[in-house]
Amino acid sequence: MNDIHILVVDDEESMRGFLTLMLKKEGYIVESAQSGEEALQYIENKIYDLVISDIQMGDGINGVELLKRIKSISEDTMVLLITAYATVETALEAFREGAWDYLMKPFDVNEIKIKIRKAIDKRQLEDEVIRLRKEVSDKYKHQNIIGKDNKMQQVYALIEKVAKTDAAVLITGESGTGKDLVARAIHFSSTCKDGPFISINCPAIPESLLESELFGHMKGSFTGAVQNKKGLFEQANEGTMFLDEIGELPLQMQVKLLKVLQDKKFRRVGGMEEITSNFRLICATNRDLLNAIEENRFREDLYYRINVIQIDMPTLRERKGDIPLLVEHFIRKYQGRTEKQINGITREALAIIMDYTWPGNIRQLENIIERAMTLEYEDKITIDSIPEKIKNSAQKFDKIELGDNGLDLKEYLDKETKRYLIYALKMTGGVHTKAAKMLRMPVRSIRYLIEKYDLKDITLEELE
Ligand SMILES: Nc1ncnc2c1ncn2[C@@H]1O[C@H](COP(=O)(O)OP(=O)(O)O)[C@@H](O)[C@H]1O
Ligand SMILES: [Mg+2]
Known part of the structure; x- marks a missing residue:
């Protein structure tokens, strides 16, 4: 209290x-x-x-x-x-x-x-009720982190590990990968789970108001400060402060934040009183902070303060195996919100979804499923309710498999050319003109390729 x-x-x-x-x-x-x-x-x-x-x-x-x-x-x-x-x-x-x-x-x-x-x-109870009401919904949100992929298993292990400490956590990863969800999961499994979870999306607040939002202010300290007001750092006492998109924090505020983290004390804007607040800090960013440090847009000393433990969220395309689980989860989530009962997805539609690269990650997948469920006429999501953009893109990249190591394209195409050439020769009994027709190229080119791949003296049996 x-x-x-x-x-x-x-x-x-x-x-x-x-x-x-x-x-x-x-x-x-x-x-x-x-x-x-x-x-x-x-x-x-x-x-x-x-x-x-x-x-x-x-x-x-x-x-x-x-x-x-x-x-x-x-x-x-x-x-x-x-x-x-x-x-x-x-x-x-x-x-x-x-x-x-x-x-x-x-x-x-x-x-x-x-x-x-x-x-x-009574006053404290009222505050508590407001807070609890909000937290019930927050809590409900975090129980549903879906994913069995190894990379997610590592995330779960880290959540459990950091929850036992009060170390500052930095969650990195592309937009829509679940950073918010993980921040809540840490809070609700930590020792300060009964305290407040206060979150702020840094770029959403105009720079001029950020300081008073975070630190609070006294009436009259600036135009618009019509009342004394406690700031978010103060409200986060005995709980968790979640600073989302910290990479967008203006440099001047970075200095002030660093000071709060060092001293655990601060003053409200226009205030004299020293406020102490004891909170666990979690930050998230989709920006490369090391790069931002290089470009002098982010303070290195702050970076080390907020990044005691880092949790890197995998992108959805790195864990495509989890897509069916997520799709099922979102179908269940949005069931009942439409009149029509949708209870699944067709194989074709799922195949398209699996093939897509999901630049907006899980958030984008969730939106697409929600949208499909409102548009769909059948009782399963079919390809008809999947946006053209996703269908086209899936076809464009059909069958392409590029691993982390990449691929030597020239060598690959060479091998494939040879494979198709041998196949065509086999199918045509080794008749060059027919093979040329089959592969839609001049006989001249077929002869050239036969020479190139050293297939001239090869017999039909050998082609088998
Ligand atoms: N692993 C997951 N399982 C289920 N839903 C998820 C998962 N990750 C993200 N989501 C959902 O996707 C949306 C975006 O997640 P969010 O945590 O806000 O992403 P970020 O903060 O990284 O942009 C939210 O609606 C969230 O509930
Ligand atoms: Mg977020």
């Missing part, structure tokens, strides 16, 4: 002292101010969970006025008002302005303790 920060505001010293002491004993972090003006200074510089304020305070800002100002600076801060001169009107006004509650002096100490405890618990 995060620390709870409370500000006590009262012009009467004995009351201030009493409340402060009592709340500290309850385990809260408590500060106090002796006037509304002083309280505002505190509130501008720090985010409090609760402010307890007297309504009547000398000639300065009164409690209700303070309440209004707090709400305009830091909406989420709860305000509890205390007064000896309660009237129905002030109470109503306080509630209208967003007060959380209202107490009359003299009050029962136990009553106030319980009230505060309940409010804080």
Whole structure:
């Protein structure tokens, strides 16, 4: 649980002292101010969970006025008002302005303790429910990493291994290979699985807002900072911070991130308070960071910080054997979303899908299956609902098998030419004119090739 920060505001010293002491004993972090003006200074510089304020305070800002100002600076801060001169009107006004509650002096100490405890618990519970609701869907997502290929087995082994540590992980791989999925899998099998999983897609946030998103900000620190706001690093406390597409992070932010990772401390934009946050860092990129370092677009020192353990995601074309499994998985996933019940895929359609090179990897495969399932008239996905582009491309590369070692094309074509030539001679009883016709070339060329491959003196039997 995060620390709870409370500000006590009262012009009467004995009351201030009493409340402060009592709340500290309850385990809260408590500060106090002796006037509304002083309280505002505190509130501008720090985010409090609760402010307890007297309504009547000398000639300065009164409690209700303070309440209004707090709400305009830091909406989420709860305000509890205390007064000896309660009237129905002030109470109503306080509630209208967003007060959380209202107490009359003299009050029962136990009553106030319980009230505060309940409010804080309720607030934390609400935050927790919102978070859990989100995480249930996140969690559901990660249970379905599909793939039996060796390269995926290695990924699973690494996930298990890093989950036991709090080392920074860098997930690399082309777009759509499952980096997001793996980041969640690590979080939900790690020791911080009960903490939050906070993710941010770096290029999706304009550079000017990135800092305040990550670090939080205080009201008025820049145009548009209309409220005090906690940043993502702070929210990730006791959980996982996932920085997606870290290769796109502007250099200036790289410096700031490095500092956070080194110090584990930072300040909100426009804030004085030092915030500590304890999170596990996972980064992902589809860019070659080493190359980016060479080109001075990525800091080498940051690279070593974020890349304690690297998980490299295989492309889909490197693990084509997993395609049938994935197709089946996506058919099941999208079943029931259309009126028509689609329960499989035809052999021809699967063959085309297996042949394709999938530059967009699993994301692209998923899209194609989803699309096919909405377009298909049969109860299985047929070639009719597969986009032309994929069909054409599959035919274009039909039967080509190029391994990691590549191939000597000239030598290969030479061998194939010889093979076809011998076959044609065999089929035509060695009659050059007929063989030439069969291979659609001039007799002259056939003779040349016979010479070239040393087939001149070969007998028909030998051709067998
Ligand atoms: N191994 C997998 N098994 C099942 N679905 C996957 C797998 N890998 C990726 N996906 C799905 O493909 C889509 C893209 O994955 P994502 O993790 O966002 O890729 P990346 O972050 O690498 O671009 C998501 O809908 C995800 O659920
Ligand atoms: Mg992603």
